[in-house]
Amino acid sequence: xxxxxxxxxxxxxxxxxxxxxxxxxxxxxxxxxxxxxxxxxxxxxxxxxxxxxxxxxxxxxxxxxxxxxxxxxxxxxxxxxxxxxxxxxxxxxxxxxxxxxxxxxxxxxxxxxxxxxxxxxxxxxxxxxxxxxxxxxxxxxxxxxxxxxxxxxxxxxxxxxxxxxxxxxxxxxxxxxxxxxxxxxxxxxxxxxxxxxxxxxxxxxxxxxxxxxxxxxxxxxxxxxxxxxxxxxxxxxxxxxxxxxxxxxxxxxxxxxxxxxxxxxxxxxxxxxxxxxxxxxxxxxxxxxxxxxxxxxxxxxxxxxxxxxxxxxxxxxxxxxxxxxxxxxxxxxxxxxxxxxxxxxxxxxxxxxxxxxxxxxxxxxxxxxxxxxxxxxxxxxxxxxxxxxxxxxxxxxxxxxxxxxxxxxxxxxxxxxxxxxxxxxxxxxxxxxxxxxxxxxxxxxxxxxxxxxxxxxxxxxxxxxxxxxxxxxxxxxxxxxxxxxxxxxxxxxxxxxxxxxxxxxxxxxx
Numbered sequence: 245x246x247x248x249x250x251x252x253x254x255x256x257x258x259x260x261x262x263x264x265x266x267x268x269x270x271x272x273x274x275x276x277x278x279x280x281x282x283x284x285x286x287x288x289x290x291x292x293x294x295x296x297x298x299x300x301x302x303x304x305x306x307x308x309x310x311x312x313x314x315x316x317x318x319x320x321x322x323x324x325x326x327x328x329x330x331x332x333x334x335x336x337x338x339x340x341x342x343x344x345x346x347x348x349x350x351x352x353x354x355x356x357x358x359x360x361x362x363x364x365x366x367x368x369x370x371x372x373x374x375x376x377x378x379x380x381x382x383x384x385x386x387x388x389x390x391x392x393x394x395x396x397x398x399x400x401x402x403x404x405x406x407x408x409x410x411x412x413x414x415x416x417x418x419x420x421x422x423x424x425x426x427x428x429x430x431x432x433x434x435x436x437x438x439x440x441x442x443x444x445x446x447x448x449x450x451x452x453x454x455x456x457x458x459x460x461x462x463x464x465x466x467x468x469x470x471x472x473x474x475x476x477x478x479x480x481x482x483x484x485x486x487x488x489x490x491x492x493x494x495x496x497x498x499x500x501x502x503x504x505x506x507x508x509x510x511x512x513x514x515x516x517x518x519x520x521x522x523x524x525x526x527x528x529x530x531x532x533x534x535x536x537x538x539x540x541x542x543x544x545x546x547x548x549x550x551x552x553x554x555x556x557x558x559x560x561x562x563x564x565x566x567x568x569x570x571x572x573x574x575x576x577x578x579x580x581x582x583x584x585x586x587x588x589x590x591x592x593x594x595x596x597x598x599x600x601x602x603x604x605x606x607x608x609x610x611x612x613x614x615x616x617x618x619x620x621x622x623x624x625x626x627x628x629x630x631x632x633x634x635x636x637x638x639x640x641x642x643x644x645x646x647x648x649x650x651x652x653x654x655x656x657x658x659x660x661x662x663x664x665x666x667x668x669x670x671x672x673x674x675x676x677x678x679x680x681x682x683x684x685x686x687x688x689x690x691x692x693x694x695x696x697x698x699x700x701x702x703x704x705x706x707x708x709x710x711x712x713x714x715x716x717x718x719x720x721x722x723x724x725x726x727x728x729x730x731x732x733x734x735x736x737x738x739x740x741x742x743x744x745x746x747x748x749x750x751x752x753x754x
Contacts, residue, residue: 247312251368254316255375258323259355262378264331267348268338269752270382275347276476277387280379283752287326290703290754294326301325302376308369315369322375326754328703334751343393351385397452401487404458408488411462413442413469415488416600419481419519420496420529421512422644423596424449424472426589427496429619430597431470436614438606441468449474454488468604473519476505481518492603493523494596498532501644504676509534527551527599529592530559549603551595561602563595569657573615575602581612586620590650594618627658633739635659640748643672645682651746652689659695660740666697668729669746671705673753680708687712690746691720699729703754725751 301321308315
């Protein structure tokens with residue numbers, strides 16, 4: 245009897261530990277069903293000892309049906325699993341939001357029902373199996389709550405729709421695998437003297453974020469609403485365009501961001517192209533073959549503004565890199581200006597922004613002074629120098645191969661004579677079957693010269709980054725976290741050195 249009580253208490257304690265971990269992961273993964281199991285798989289692959297610990301927990305809980313005290317060993321093992329994932333977050337703050345309260349309630353409710361059913365069959369020793377199922381149970385709870393949350397959010401969506409109908413701004417929708425935020429910031433600046441424009445802040449690029457922007461920020465007199473739109477799969481942007489119908493739709497580029505979720509490039513193209521379906525004007529990066537083909541299909545059906553970075557391309561707007569880190573801007577074949585390239589961003593982002601201004605019939609001649617000191621997105625290739633003359637490049641919000649390569653080029657441009665380049669990175673994620681190869685390439689690039697130091701943090705991409713650096717003249721170091729790497733590296737830096745913080749992963753990643 246006493247052992248039964250102790251075992252029931254151990255079941256509750258193990259569930260509390262697992263729920264604390266995996267509900268936090270669920271929040272970080274945007275409450276997407278299935279992401280719990282995906283992340284659990286990552287922790288097992290990267291740290292094989294977690295496979296052993298989970299297997300030991302399962303064996304002990306199974307054996308406990310016959311040798312009851314062994315159940316306690318299994319519950320202790322599952323309470324500690326996976327090794328390295330903390331019960332309380334260090335880098336990713338847990339938000340006890342109303343949505344999280346609802347998800348927690350459903351999760352605990354499911355676990356109580358499952359534990360009670362198992363307990364009727366075999367007492368607390370059978371109920372212990374529920375602790376093994378914490379991750380799939382949370383994934384199930386997220387699936388149950390997804391339509392409920394959508395229904396609860398509907399009042400804010402309806403309020404935003406009503407406000408849009410009343411104010412009737414021109415909606416400019418921007419999507420792309422990357423470059424959305426930089427392009428949005430450029431558009432906001434280019435329209436600052438000709439239109440009363442409001443842009444969605446930060447990464448408010450989903451249904452609730454855009455609804456909140458409309459409800460909180462749009463005011464009478466707003467002429468243009470610039471909406472960044474993100475997606476994890478087909479159908480999501482189509483829904484956003486139903487709620488926030490764009491007059492002008494823009495696609496910055498097609499790349500490998502979120503390839504893990506969308507599986508292949510064709511799905512990414514299809515998901516992003518939804519933004520053009522009902523828009524009267526489409527602004528497209530025709531340097532991307534699929535978007536050039538989309539422009540050809542739309543031409544004659546609706547207005548199309550073609551944008552490129554390659555001189556001589558059939559395009560309405562060309563922003564081409566020229567000597568000394570400058571970009572030449574050409575609109576309708578006429579040079580408009582040459583601008584200093586910003587520390588972050590890519591010329592195609594400015595080309596698409598100018599294309600949007602052109603679609604709004606802004607006189608290209610008036611844009612030149614507005615392209616001076618183009619704004620940069622926070623934590624994207626932000627360069628600062630400390631009092632000792634050490635350059636620090638903060639590119640922690642970037643996680644795509646092109647952006648990482650661009651940040652390394654910026655580091656090489658910033659390094660002083662005799663200086664070293666320290667790249668502190670956990671590598672890039674959510675690149676699907678291309679992830680290992682892209683990180684190998686980056687590892688090689690970050691150690692391509694003797695004065696380069698690659699500091700690998702965390703374990704997720706350690707193997708691929710090390711493989712890329714193998715045989716290269718640069719130095720490689722490994723650290724448990726970005727903070728540990730910075731604490732070790734910064735004291736040894738001197739004038740002329742560059743420290744590049746390339747991407748960051750919260751601690752729900754190993």
